[in-house]
Amino acid sequence: MSFWEFANPKRFMQLSSRLLPWVAGLSLACLVVGLIWGFFFTPEDYRQGSTVKIIYLHVPAALMAINAWLMMLVASLVWIIRRHHVSALAARAAAPVGLTFTVIALITGAIWGQPMWGTWWAWDPRLTSFLILALFYMGYIAMWEAVENGDTAADLTSVLCLVGSVFAILSRYAVLFWNQGLHQGASLSLDKEENVADVFYLPLLVCIAGFVLMFLALVLLRTRTEIRARRLKALLNRERMA
Amino acid sequence: MIALLRRDLVLAVRAGGGFGLGLAFFLVLSVLVPFGVGPEADVLARIAPGILWIGALLSCLLSLDRIFALDFEDGSLDLLATAPVPLEGVSVVKALAHWLTTGLPLTLLAPGLGVLLNLPPAGFGWLVISLAVGTPALSLIGAFGAALTVGLKRGGLLLSLLVLPLYVPTLIFGAQVATQGAAGLDVGTPLVLLAGISAGTLALMPFAAAAALRINLR
């Protein structure tokens, strides 16, 4: 079976309806196991206390916030090059999911930052980059909502996604530069991944798997919705024409 | 192309072209800031470069939707698309006209407002240089945003939402040049990066804008 079979909307509907329960079930299982493991059965960090348990939400959400944008970028490219409608609709379906993950990463980061650094919000490069990413998601979603015609919207949002990706990377480096420039030698570091011990690592992996699968399940479901919405519009159009 | 530039400049300067509105906005904004943060001279001196950069950026934003929308509404854009000039060229010229009527005057006005905001003497030169180097990028990015939203009703608000995140790197480096210059520090790195952004947007944004225009004209 070729991956491009997904490009045919009818085949996509058939395949996704078979795939969706499995992906959703597996995702739920991973999330339940990972989060319960992490919440109830991991020790406290000697430095951060119980707040380390937030890692099981924060890191997977942050990871998927970026990967969701990457997936939208790939889907946009597929739409531009191969003109597969399903691809454009999948990009549209992924955006709100990515935005939600970004917001989760930001909120859990703020809640974690409050006891650790004594402030809800620090203009740390990484936090700031996520804030900018959230703005990009909002612009992308707003663009889809604003354009009436489906193909035009797909084209415009694809161009926006491409240009936005370039500027998102640019912003990331600009923000790094900016913060160092403002407070020299600021010692707020968010590099938790580097000093995570094994006890925290395994449940974290399970949670990451859960978030990846959940993203997949949600995108499949939402793409099915978008395909139906598009077909509904076309059928109503035909009724009007006849 | 030169004809197009000339026409756009004439249109902007003639009555109803909106030239001067952005400048007035910049002036009012800068006057309002001390009311918000208090009249202490040292506070104002510290935030002046950043305030002036944000003011310039917002004033630029005000007139962005006019870049293509007016030509779209009266049909000129259709005619330009069938004319023997590439839409990429049209985008560059339109961005240039926008810069000449907003970015350049803003740059020239900024030192005057710097006096109001108690900008340190060392900062005036760098403020003008940073604006002169950075505002072309604002016009070019803005032309892309305007091309994306040209066919939309109430596109102005969406335009702001799309363009503002794209302005982040330009703002960061531009304000950095102005701030460090005012503090008497070395500005080499941010100035090079700012120039890099302007050059990069000049190379790439016209193509993105032309692509968006072609989609919107269909």
Added chain:
Amino acid sequence: MMPELGKYAAEVISAYAVSLGLLVGLVVLSLRRNARLRDALRQVEDRQRKTNG
């Protein structure tokens, strides 16, 4: 049953509550929109099948 969360209990629990709340909200909204469009599409498809014979 509850693990000992120490002095950061409020932070940890609120982080979990907000995140899970957002995720459940997203899932519920996605499911509801999916169901609504599925029904609407089925209705129109049935109607058109009837008129087309």
Added chain:
Amino acid sequence: MLSVRGVCVARGGVPVLEGVDLDLEAGQALVLRGPNGIGKTTLLRTLAGLQPPVEGQIEMAPDLVAYTGHSDGVKATLTVVENLEFWARVFGQGDIAPALAAFDLEGLVERQAQNLSAGQRRRLGLARLMVTGRPIWMLDEPTVSLDAASVKMFAASVQAHCAAGGAAIMATHIDLGLDGLVLDLSPYRAIGRMSAGGFEEAFE
């Protein structure tokens, strides 16, 4: 000059016309007819190259078309002569005097376009065609808001253009008194086609 074979055009992603065949030779004027909403504007925009056809071939040398849509592309704060000179420069042409003469605009040259009547504006929009130097004129409802005398003026200029080896294709409802060809678009109406791009066909 222009050869169209089996073209299907879509408006807002919905095909409106399909299987359109037409030919245009130098010296010919072709009038498109059909009820409102059939897709005359969409077809003209497609032929002018502003949007791609869903299917079919359009054969034409590049840079032949001068297109005029519903709106005139006239700038209100520019004078008549400034408007025309701008378009003449864009198309690399020099002399605007014949265009001014053909549409009786000589008395208005220094007037700003916002002070023109609707008919005068329209005449200015049509005079623009003459300064492009392009051989194929594509006109969408060119006679809107023109009075009888102006319509005659317009018909005369189309005839002169065709006689000089040009061609014109226009969508209009009134009889211009041209001895041109007429193409009724009604038979080409696209019925039962779902959308452009093969999305819905996958379900049929």
